[in-house]
Amino acid sequence: MTPPRQKRAREIRRRILETASEMMAERGPDAVSMREISARLKITKPVLYYYFRDKEALIKAAFEEGTKHFSDLQVEMDQPGLDLEGKLEKIFASHLKFINRYPEMPKCALKIMASPAGGTLAGLARGLKERNRAALRAMLKKESFSPRAAEDIVHMISSVITYFMAEAREKGAAAIDRSLPRRLARIICAGARSLKSAAAVLLLLPSLAAAEPLRLGVDQAVELALERNTDVVNAEHGRLIYKEKIREYWGTLYPQLSAAASYTRNIEKPSMFFGGNKIEIGSDNAYAASLDLAQVLWAGGKVATGIRMAGIYSDSSAERLRAARNTVRKAVTQMYYSVLLSRAMADIQEETLELSRQHLSVIETRYRQGLASDLALLRQRVEVSNNEPAVTQNLNYYEAGLLALKDLLGLSPDAELELTGAMGCSPAEPAPLDELYRAAMAARPEYRLADLEKRLAAQNVTLEKAGHYPYLNAFASRSFQGQTDDSFPGSDERSWALTAGVRLNLPLFSGGSVSSRVKQADLALRTAEENLASAERGLKITVKKAWLELREASQRLASQAAAVETARKALAATELRFKSGLAGQLDLNDATLALNRAQTLYTQAQHDVCSASAELDWATGK
Numbered sequence: 273m274t275p276p277r278q279k280r281a282r283e284i285r286r287r288i289l290e291t292a293s294e295m296m297a298e299r300g301p302d303a304v305s306m307r308e309i310s311a312r313l314k315i316t317k318p319v320l321y322y323y324f325r326d327k328e329a330l331i332k333a334a335f336e337e338g339t340k341h342f343s344d345l346q347v348e349m350d351q352p353g354l355d356l357e358g359k360l361e362k363i364f365a366s367h368l369k370f371i372n373r374y375p376e377m378p379k380c381a382l383k384i385m386a387s388p389a390g391g392t393l394a395g396l397a398r399g400l401k402e403r404n405r406a407a408l409r410a411m412l413k414k415e416s417f418s419p420r421a422a423e424d425i426v427h428m429i430s431s432v433i434t435y436f437m438a439e440a441r442e443k444g445a446a447a448i449d450r451s452l453p454r455r456l457a458r459i460i461c462a463g464a465r466s467l468k469s470a471a472a473v474l475l476l477l478p479s480l481a482a483a484e485p486l487r488l489g490v491d492q493a494v495e496l497a498l499e500r501n502t503d504v505v506n507a508e509h510g511r512l513i514y515k516e517k518i519r520e521y522w523g524t525l526y527p528q529l530s531a532a533a534s535y536t537r538n539i540e541k542p543s544m545f546f547g548g549n550k551i552e553i554g555s556d557n558a559y560a561a562s563l564d565l566a567q568v569l570w571a572g573g574k575v576a577t578g579i580r581m582a583g584i585y586s587d588s589s590a591e592r593l594r595a596a597r598n599t600v601r602k603a604v605t606q607m608y609y610s611v612l613l614s615r616a617m618a619d620i621q622e623e624t625l626e627l628s629r630q631h632l633s634v635i636e637t638r639y640r641q642g643l644a645s646d647l648a649l650l651r652q653r654v655e656v657s658n659n660e661p662a663v664t665q666n667l668n669y670y671e672a673g674l675l676a677l678k679d680l681l682g683l684s685p686d687a688e689l690e691l692t693g694a695m696g697c698s699p700a701e702p703a704p705l706d707e708l709y710r711a712a713m714a715a716r717p718e719y720r721l722a723d724l725e726k727r728l729a730a731q732n733v734t735l736e737k738a739g740h741y742p743y744l745n746a747f748a749s750r751s752f753q754g755q756t757d758d759s760f761p762g763s764d765e766r767s768w769a770l771t772a773g774v775r776l777n778l779p780l781f782s783g784g785s786v787s788s789r790v791k792q793a794d795l796a797l798r799t800a801e802e803n804l805a806s807a808e809r810g811l812k813i814t815v816k817k818a819w820l821e822l823r824e825a826s827q828r829l830a831s832q833a834a835a836v837e838t839a840r841k842a843l844a845a846t847e848l849r850f851k852s853g854l855a856g857q858l859d860l861n862d863a864t865l866a867l868n869r870a871q872t873l874y875t876q877a878q879h880d881v882c883s884a885s886a887e888l889d890w891a892t893g894k
Contacts, residue, residue, distance in 0.1 A: 285323050287313060293334045357461045359411065364453030367433050371440045428460050485688035490608045493681060497604045500682030504600055507593040514586040524575050533561040555755035562751040572741030573734060581731045588724045595717035602890035604680050606883045611673035612695050613879040618666035624868045625659040631860055632656055648857050655861060697882040699826035702819050708892050712815050715893030722807035729800040733793040739786035748772040818888040825880035832874040839870035
């Protein structure tokens, strides 16, 4: 029987999850706060945080609770004897049953679809969708469908489920015909073997099954990478390991209790000689048991030093986690802007190509009128041909950059990704160097790690010196002994003992090993001090380089801001002069090249400002 306290805790947790799901369905996850949930439940916030450490944990728990039926459905699908039509009917009927049981679910699901792509809920929903689709593909593979046919059926299943949610959202779940799962399963099975029927089915339902591209701004891309990046995940594991190390060292301060027991069978009893006579001693069976207690009283500071060292290790692992997150943030931000740069460069080259084609059209007209030579015509055709490879090259750079960004984000190379951000970083004078140095020394994880390494080396010196000091501990023991020739000793064949005392160990001579370890620790401390000084120099160099790059890029962007418009006006004037016969083809191509160069330099400066800003943020530990 479940204890009343556990039963009450489960009931409170269930009420919290139901209330949170209902409120999130009404207003969306982002619009609901922990304070509002506690107010609706009429419980205090500490009670709410007792069950869920933060809002993200509550959202995840509510999502997992609401999707339990998917795993139950998978068990049903694995039952033998079900054909494809029966399996599809079970899938549709299960979703319809779930919608009827939780009427607010469609509204909440649609809120999740509308949530930011890089958010917690979107990530959970995306993971659930990928798992469910993988299960469907595995099921269809057993039915001997081709990969293309299987993918079409997966899309149709998604269409039906989306249709159910949309209808339930607008008209209520009761409005959906209960025979619909069976009829749709039959139609899809027929359509799966007939391309015409399959096309008809896809036209019958409003479908969201077509793969929508993942749309990411730069901040959303960073958040997605921080959730998926292997280095960040491993650094978090390291942080948790050293938190447990602290508990381990604290455990040595507490009394240590142990029990021992033994049984000995004397197959041949031991003997002793007395006065020339051999005398057997002992009995056939010997029993012994003890309960021992030990408590460290003083260990020359070893225990306290060990606890402090574990704390420093824990701090170091936290800094390594921050360093990994900062590095990933910088890498993703810079790669994101590099992809935007490649796309912008491709657009510039496409515009240049289009201009050269327009100019070719003008020259062809003039050639037919006898106003341009065949040499001018050939020269412009060469100009068009020379501009075409640059477009292809920059598009390839764009696609390659997208692949690298997907890798950083932990996405499949085939995932559809759309970047919604822009290189809108404004030119700005960076803060003074002294201010940036102070900020970097206070926040940069790499510098803080070097400082922690020095502190750790200092503690290690203390730890090794403790080898010269006495070791004092208290002990107590309750023991039992008994011997008998029978199965178990009687009252006159057994005895009990209780002892207690204090033990002092005083190291007198260790062959110089302790002194050697102390010297090694001293040398390690000096090394750590040198590393800290080197880290400070390296930090300042990194900050100053990033500062110089940002300042130079900002100045370059400011100077190039008007150049594009000027070059565009110059090209327009040259085109008019060329049509009037007042400018030659060389002037026209030079003006086109000048616009291309101005656009290229301006776009490159925009990218460099964004990239240098990310570099400076990383260098100062932001």
